[in-house]
Amino acid sequence: MIGRIRGTLVEKTPGQVLVECAGLGYEVDIPYTTFxxxxxxxxxxxxxxxxxxxxxxxxxxxxxxxLDRDLFRLLIKVNGVGPRLAVGILSGLEAGQFIRCVESKDINALVKLPGIGKKTAERLLIEMTDRISQLEGQVELAATGPVSAADQPESRRVAADPKEEAEAALIALGYKPQEAAKAISRVSGPGMNSEGLIRLALKSMIPAG
Known part of the structure; x- marks a missing residue:
């Protein structure tokens, strides 16, 4: 089991990074909240x-x-939730937000996530309620800071077409093209990069509880 990787960030795109470690390049799938x-x-x-x-x-x-990784491991134990869907859940909601949804039985927030219907949301609330207790003591450690070992600032990479890249990222996450285009158009502003657009679009579609 590979439980932790430390290395140089070679490339990054919404949903995946390439990390070089000891001469090897690892392709790692990530949720947008990590991106x-x-x-x-x-x-x-x-x-x-x-x-x-x-x-x-x-x-x-x-x-x-x-905490994100441990929550992911609990999510994939839920009937009908595979790794890709679990990543999708953690792309739309920070770990702390998801935990609050479970604790408050907020089914409305869950069904706004792509790929999550009412039955799946109900199953998540039922099966995750008891499992959340396994994360006791970690909730305050939710991913709220950079993953750089040197506390580097968030990337300011500018895409050739930030809007198109942001729309493509939302579509890859599971949103319909019309939903993605509408969400990006709603939050777009002068000089915004794709990362900012994706972040704001997700917040507009899944408001924090």
Whole structure:
């Protein structure tokens, strides 16, 4: 099991990073909540990871904080929730936000997430209620800071077309093209990069409880 990786951030895109460690380049799938905290390429980062092995694929998932990773591990134990859906949940909601949704039985916030229908939301509330207690003592450690070992600032990378990149990222997350375009148009402003657009669009579609 690969539980933690520390190395140089070579490339980053919404949903995935390439981290070089001891001469090897690891492709790591990440939720958007981790992507927002990434430093500039070339910086050293630390990710808490979970390695998934299947007959047809091997995937490494990375998270800004241990709480995110541990919550991911609890989510994939829920009936009908696989790694990709779990990443989608943690892309739309910070770990602390999701925990509050479970504790307050806020089904409305969950059904706004792509891929989450009412039945899945109800199952999440039922099955995660008892499991959340396993995270006791970690809630305050939610991913609210950068994952750079050197406290680097958030990236200011400017995409050739930030709006198109942001829309593509939301579509990849599971939102319909019309929903993605509408959300980006609603929050877009002069000089905004794709990271800022994605962050604001997600907040507008899934307001914090």
């Amino acid at each position: 927002f905290h990434l430093p500039d390429a070339g910086s050293e980062i630390v990710l808490h990871t979970h390695f998934v092995v299947r007959e047809d694929a091997q995937s490494l998932f990375g998270f800004a904080a241990r």
